[in-house]
Amino acid sequence: MMMGPRLRKLALTAHVACSVGSVGAVAACLVLAATGLTSQDSRTVRAAYLAMDLTTRLVIGPVLLASLLAGVIQSLGTTWGLFRHHWVVAKLLLTLLVLVVLSLQLDLIAYLADMATQNMLSSADRRGLRSSPVIHAAGGLVALLVPVALSVYKPRGMTRYGWRKHHEQPRTSLRSPETGS
């Protein structure tokens, strides 16, 4: 079912806002994780991990989910489809991957916040534990920037399913989905 122009623009606005917002939130999380790893001041470390815990649970997770849902609705309600173009599938898989990795990191971040609250993060043997959020936040940032670039450039390439559907459907319009508009 194709969406009307008003609904399509609403879904697009929600999708763009959530996608770009998640990039900013993950960038902030990367700064907090790096601060927690490198700072020598225990109060700064505690504040960084507590803020990171709140940011991941209350901002990044919900915003990523909203971005995924808005993207799925957007793709299903337009001629792009969900599985017709490689760039749409790549965006979907990358967002899902970031969500899975984030959910795997939530316990560790809560653990670090708990440890920081009790001033137990001074020992050097937890450096490996504290470097994990930095690595994952940096990877997540790259993984979220790729879908943003894919949305802007919309590189050519249809999936096998999209190719078949495109050539099976009656030609009612001269516009090709491959051209992007």
Place this chain on the structure above:
Amino acid sequence: MEIRMSGVPPYPGAPLWAKVLGFTGLALILLGVASFIAGRGPSGHRIHSGQDGGATPSSRVLDIPVPPAGDYR
């Protein structure tokens, strides 16, 4: 020669960028799964769990006050 009765031209294959992105993503996923299976967990380290279901710092075990040796009668 392949004859297609349906009129659908042969699929040209996935573009190079999609293949590169797919292989890179697959390699990263395999790396993550391998490190998970290796027993280091998703974060690279095991986290000790307390009885209350929350995370208990391992160092807290050492913080338990040890009663002085002597007669407790």
